[in-house]
Amino acid sequence: MAAESKKRDPDKTRRRILDSAFAQMYKHGYQATRVDAILSDTELTKGAFYHHFPSKRALGEAVIDEVLAGMIEQMWVRSLADYVDPVVGIKAVLQMIPSMMGQQFAQLGCPLNNLAQEMSPIDEVFRGKLNRIFHVWIDSVSDALKRGQENGSILPGVDTHGAAIFIVAAYEGAVSMTKSEQSNEMMMICAEQIELYLESLRC
């Protein structure tokens, strides 16, 4: 049978909740995300929801741990590892992301930064989780730059940690401006300047 919609699949159900929650949190933020909205979106009920998650907060934390962290891992950490030249790698990622996520990215910004900005001042647990992801990201950029120094594509004098922080910060700033403007124009202008900065790290 093809239409086996009545069959139970707890793992899939949990995933659906997680995905719907991510979409809601991405657009409205954690606080403005409504459990009821997730329920009508997934066509599930209160019973199903609270069977899989003890609370809205637990769901929020699970979204960070199981969805968000994986996205950064996939988009940045793994991608950068593929390139010998970090400048080429970072440039490639910078152009891949907007095209991969499409219009949504210009409208909704960076899901990690969105949540970090909302939650950092009001919840230490959320902030800790989000900030740790930021540092995984920064470290992956820093590592790429270090490898570049070892293979002679990056100037030896470059402070890789400081540069990595700035690259992530500049990128987040560019995404923020893009979101405020609701147009990819801002992203392209900023990307140009970031690339200029990246070239200045070259040998």
Added chain:
Amino acid sequence: MAAESKKRDPDKTRRRILDSAFAQMYKHGYQATRVDAILSDTELTKGAFYHHFPSKRALGEAVIDEVLAGMIEQMWVRSLADYVDPVVGIKAVLQMIPSMMGQQFAQLGCPLNNLAQEMSPIDEVFRGKLNRIFHVWIDSVSDALKRGQENGSILPGVDTHGAAIFIVAAYEGAVSMTKSEQSNEMMMICAEQIELYLESLRC
């Protein structure tokens, strides 16, 4: 009489509401700001509040128009106008703001960017107001750079508009990282790199 707390001063009352609302919105965002919280903070009542503002939304818009816009005007537009050398001016503002706003800035970030990130995807009116302020800010940086080109402190080849956008973006990114980390360390590291970028615009 010194203690004239019973006297009525509608302008001052309105200001108190506006200031309290700004503080709440700065910390929690617009959506999570509660009218009741403003009332207990200002020790006013529902009657007073809804006499001065027809709705929470109108209050939010007033905070943007009357508080936020003024802050950017004061912090950036007026400050930059005082300097002949735009690089010196931007550097000075970059260091003035965190020291002026103190610990709050590292914890709560940039009030303009906070609101823009929260509201841009879900409310066109808010986004329009916030984005306009961003452009006033960008234009003031752009104008400073143009004056620098005229008086020979900035390279003639520099795209002042693009550079101005990037400076604001990089600054917002730096503030975001600082807020996520809850430490001024991020701000200082990024400021260093921004200054490096600024020097590259020099003659």
Added chain:
DNA sequence: TGACAAACAGACTAGTTGGTCTGTTAATGT
């Protein structure tokens, strides 16, 4: 096949929240 637990269904609740409505009090102009 029959017990037993996991997976779900959905009515219900207690606490919030923005906003309304009917007053009361202070200023202001005549």
Added chain:
DNA sequence: ACATTAACAGACCAACTAGTCTGTTTGTCA
């Protein structure tokens, strides 16, 4: 002094929201 209105006071309400509780159904394993 008196009328009139702006500025406020605060009880009240309807809609909403996270979470609970009592079931019912489905899978699993002996």
